[in-house]
Amino acid sequence: MSELETFRAQVRAWLAERYAQVDPAKDDERGDTIARAPEGHAAMVQGAIDLQQALYAAGFWATRLPVEYGGQGLTRAHDDIVNEELMRFDCPSLRPLGIGMGLAMPTILGAAGEEQKRRFLPKLVAAEEVWCQLFSEPDAGSDLVSLRCKAVRDGDTWVITGQKVWSSFASDAQFGMLLARTDPNAEKPHSGITMFILPMDRKGVTVVPLVDIAGGHHFNEVFLEDVVLHDDEIIGEVNRGWQVANGTLSGERSGYLGGSGKGRRRRQALAAATAAGKLGDPVVRDRIVDITARERILELLAERIHAGVALGGNPAAGSLVKVFAGDLEQQSSELVIDLRGAAGVAWEADQPDADYSAHALSGSRQARIAGGTHEIQRNLMGERILGLPREAR
Numbered sequence: 001m002s003e004l005e006t007f008r009a010q011v012r013a014w015l016a017e018r019y020a021q022v023d024p025a026k027d028d029e030r031g032d033t034i035a036r037a038p039e040g041h042a043a044m045v046q047g048a049i050d051l052q053q054a055l056y057a058a059g060f061w062a063t064r065l066p067v068e069y070g071g072q073g074l075t076r077a078h079d080d081i082v083n084e085e086l087m088r089f090d091c092p093s094l095r096p097l098g099i100g101m102g103l104a105m106p107t108i109l110g111a112a113g114e115e116q117k118r119r120f121l122p123k124l125v126a127a128e129e130v131w132c133q134l135f136s137e138p139d140a141g142s143d144l145v146s147l148r149c150k151a152v153r154d155g156d157t158w159v160i161t162g163q164k165v166w167s168s169f170a171s172d173a174q175f176g177m178l179l180a181r182t183d184p185n186a187e188k189p190h191s192g193i194t195m196f197i198l199p200m201d202r203k204g205v206t207v208v209p210l211v212d213i214a215g216g217h218h219f220n221e222v223f224l225e226d227v228v229l230h231d232d233e234i235i236g237e238v239n240r241g242w243q244v245a246n247g248t249l250s251g252e253r254s255g256y257l258g259g260s261g262k263g264r265r266r267r268q269a270l271a272a273a274t275a276a277g278k279l280g281d282p283v284v285r286d287r288i289v290d291i292t293a294r295e296r297i298l299e300l301l302a303e304r305i306h307a308g309v310a311l312g313g314n315p316a317a318g319s320l321v322k323v324f325a326g327d328l329e330q331q332s333s334e335l336v337i338d339l340r341g342a343a344g345v346a347w348e349a350d351q352p353d354a355d356y357s358a359h360a361l362s363g364s365r366q367a368r369i370a371g372g373t374h375e376i377q378r379n380l381m382g383e384r385i386l387g388l389p390r391e392a393r
C-alpha cells in the first residue's frame with residue numbers, strides 16, 4: 001500500500017468510527033448547511049468547530065500547511081484525501097469555518113508578515129479562532145473598489161469608520177479580514193485601500209445578524225465606529241490591500257472546486273431518478289449524462305488548476321471554475337427537484353425526514369452571488385482570458 005493509500009485508510013477508519021456513511025439518496029441535504037433557526041445556527045457552528053478540532057488533533061487537518069505554522073507539512077494530495085473522505089460520511093459541515101481555511105489562511109500565508117503567520121495560522125487551523133471576511137458594503141459589492149469604509153491615520157494608530165454587509169459568520173468570528181480606504185486621494189481608487197486584521201471584540205465593532213429569506217442566520221451587518229487598529233494589524237503593505245484582496249478573491253473562486261465532489265451530483269441524480277422510477281426515461285437519462293460529463297470536466301479542471309497549468313496559470317481560471325461549478329450545481333439541483341415532484345418543494349415544519357432539495361436549489365443560487373456574481377466573473381473572463389476591451393466604467 002502506498003503512503004497515500006495508507007493515509008486514506010487511516011482517515012476513513014477514523015471517520016467510520018464516529019459517523020455513518022452518507023446515503024446517496026439524501027446526499028444533497030448536505031448542501032443545505034445553513035441552519036434555519038438561531039439555536040440551530042449556534043449548534044451548526046459548534047459542530048464545525050468540534051469536528052475541525054478533532055480532525056486537527058488526529059493529524060488529519062491542515063495537512064499541507066508547513067509545520068511551523070501549525071500544519072502537518074504534507075502535500076495537497078493529503079488535503080484532497082481528507083476532503084474526499086469527509087464527503088463520504090454524515091458528519092457536521094465545516095462550512096462555518098470555510099472563510100478561515102479557504103480565504104484567511106491562504107491570504108495570511110501569501111501576504112502577511114512572519115510574526116502574523118506564526119500568531120494567527122496555528123489557532124486558525126486548530127479551530128481555536130474563527131475568521132470572517134469584511135469586504136462588501138451596502139454600495140460596494142460587485143464594484144468593490146468603490147468601498148467607503150475609511151481608516152484615518154491618528155499618531156501611530158488607524159481609526160476605522162464604516163459599515164460592512166453580508167459578512168458571513170461574523171457573529172461567530174474572533175477576527176475579520178477588513179478592507180478599508182487609507183488614501184482617499186489616491187489617483188486610482190484601488191491604490192488607496194489597505195487590508196487589516198480586525199479583532200471582532202475591539203471597541204467600536206457592532207455585529208448585527210441578518211436573517212435571510214429561508215430563515216438562515218449566517219449573514220451579518222458590521223458597524224465600525226472609531227475602531228482603533230495598529231500597524232501590526234495590517235496584512236501586506238499600506239495602500240496595497242487591493243492586490244492582497246485579489247489574491248483572496250481568486251482563492252475564493254477556485255474554492256468552488258472543493259465542491260467538485262467526485263461524482264456526488266451524479267449519485268444524487270441517479271438516486272432521485274431510481275426513487276422516482278424514471279431511470280428508463282430518455283429525457284432524464286440525457287440530463288444525468290450531461291451532469292456526469294460536466295462533473296468530470298470540473299474534476300479535470302480542478303486537477304489542471306492544482307497543477308498550475310489551466311489557462312497557462314492565468315488567475316482568472318478561478319472565475320471559470322466559479323461559473324462552471326455554480327451552473328452545474330444549479331442544473332443538478334433542478335433535476336433532483338423535478339424528479340421529486342411535490343415532495344421536493346413542500347413539507348411539514350416539524351417533519352424530521354423532510355426533503356430539503358428546495359434548500360439545495362436556493363443554496364445553488366447563493367453560490368452564483370457570493371465571491372462575485374456570475375455576471376462579474378464573465379466580465380473578468382472576457383477581459384483577462386479572452387483579451388476583450390475593458391468594460392466602460
Ligand SMILES: Cc1cc2nc3c(=O)[nH]c(=O)nc-3n(C[C@H](O)[C@H](O)[C@H](O)COP(=O)(O)OP(=O)(O)OC[C@H]3O[C@@H](n4cnc5c(N)ncnc54)[C@H](O)[C@@H]3O)c2cc1C
Nearest residue numbers: 133134135136141142166167168366369370371372373375
Ligand atoms: C451566500 C453569500 C455569502 C456572502 N458572504 C460574504 C462575506 O462573508 N463577506 C463579504 O464581504 N461579502 C459576502 N457576500 C457578498 C457578495 O460578495 C456580494 O453580494 C456580491 O459581490 C454582489 O454584490 P451586491 O450584493 O452588492 O450586488 P450588486 O453589486 O449590487 O449587483 C446587483 C446585480 O447587478 C449585476 N451587476 C453589477 N455590476 C455589473 C457589471 N459591471 N456588469 C454586469 N452585471 C453587473 C450583478 O451581477 C448582480 O446581478 C456574500 C454573498 C452571498 C450571496
